[in-house]
Amino acid sequence: MPDPTEGVLRAVPEGSLSLSKAEADGILEIAFLAIAADRKLHDEELVAFRAVAGRLRQLSGSAAAPTVSDRDFELILERFGPDLDREVAEEHLRARGAELTRPEARKLAYKVAYALALCDLETSDEEFEFDLQLIDALALTTEEADALEDEVLDAFQDIPE
Numbered sequence: 405m406p407d408p409t410e411g412v413l414r415a416v417p418e419g420s421l422s423l424s425k426a427e428a429d430g431i432l433e434i435a436f437l438a439i440a441a442d443r444k445l446h447d448e449e450l451v452a453f454r455a456v457a458g459r460l461r462q463l464s465g466s467a468a469a470p471t472v473s474d475r476d477f478e479l480i481l482e483r484f485g486p487d488l489d490r491e492v493a494e495e496h497l498r499a500r501g502a503e504l505t506r507p508e509a510r511k512l513a514y515k516v517a518y519a520l521a522l523c524d525l526e527t528s529d530e531e532f533e534f535d536l537q538l539i540d541a542l543a544l545t546t547e548e549a550d551a552l553e554d555e556v557l558d559a560f561q562d563i564p565e
Contacts, residue, residue, distance in 0.1 A: 408523035409452040411560035415519040416459050421508050428464035430500040431513045432457055434538070436484040437493050437500075438517035441534035446524040456516055494537060501541030510542040511552055519556045 435456050439449040458472045504510045517538055521531055539549045
C-alpha cells in the first residue's frame with residue numbers, strides 16, 4: 405500500500421502558500437476534526453496529521469523544519485482531542501471555517517481534510533456528513549470541492565509502496 409502520509413504532504417506542498425499562524429491553527433483544527441469524524445483515530449491518520457502539523461508550521465513561518473516533537477504533538481492532541489462530541493465538533497468546524505477568510509486558506513483546509521480522510525482507506529456515514537459540513541463551513545461550491553478532491557487524488561498518484 406502506498407504511504408498515505410506522502411500523499412497528504414504532496415497535497416500540501418512546501419512553499420505552496422504563506423499562512424498566518426491563525427490560519428495554520430484553524431486548518432490544523434479542521435484537519436483534526438476530519439480524522440476524528442468517524443470517532444476513531446487510526447494510527448495512519450495520526451502519523452499523517454503529525455506531518456501536516458509540521459507542514460502547516462512551515463507555511464506559517466513558525467518553524468524552519470517540518471518536524472513536530474513528541475511533546476508538541478501530545479499538546480496538539482490534548483488541545484483538540486477532548487471534545488469529539490458531534491455538536492461541539494460541528495460548532496468548532498463552523499467557527500474555524502468562518503475564521504479562514506482568504507479563499508486560498510479555505511481551499512487548503514479542504515484539501516488537507518480530504519487528504520487525511522483518505523489515510524485509513526475507510527469511509528463512513530460520519531465522514532461523508534463531515535465532508536458536506538466542511539464544504540458548507542468553508543463556503544465552497546460543489547464544483548470547487550470536486551476540483552480540490554481531484555487535486556488531492558492526483559497528489560496520491562504514483563506514490564511508491
